[in-house]
Amino acid sequence: MAQITFRLNARPTYSERMTDARSELRQLIKEQLCDRRSYMKNIVTRYRVRIEGWPLAEVSFRNLSDVPNLGKLEILLRGWKEGSIRFCRISDEQYRAMLVDPTPWIGPEVHADDARGE
Numbered sequence: 001m002a003q004i005t006f007r008l009n010a011r012p013t014y015s016e017r018m019t020d021a022r023s024e025l026r027q028l029i030k031e032q033l034c035d036r037r038s039y040m041k042n043i044v045t046r047y048r049v050r051i052e053g054w055p056l057a058e059v060s061f062r063n064l065s066d067v068p069n070l071g072k073l074e075i076l077l078r079g080w081k082e083g084s085i086r087f088c089r090i091s092d093e094q095y096r097a098m099l100v101d102p103t104p105w106i107g108p109e110v111h112a113d114d115a116r117g118e
Contacts, residue, residue: 053085061106
């Protein structure tokens, strides 16, 4: 017969708090990196790099949590592993062009209603 353990103290354990903190941190990082505006501010502007090779025809640029199915995630994973999707340094001229219109590199802005149809 399996032993059942009951906790008298309802407070989370140290290990549970560590797990929760990691999970929350991962979520915040994903939101900051994969949101259009955050990407432009936190990645492109700060480091003068952009992601090149993102398969916009197959997967719109968005938070990875919002990618609708495994097949699309596997396309991205394969691209990063093979190097067809990568970070590339950009010149000041490329940066200025990207500020005017980032669409060629990250696609048009996707709205919640549009995301369901992907």
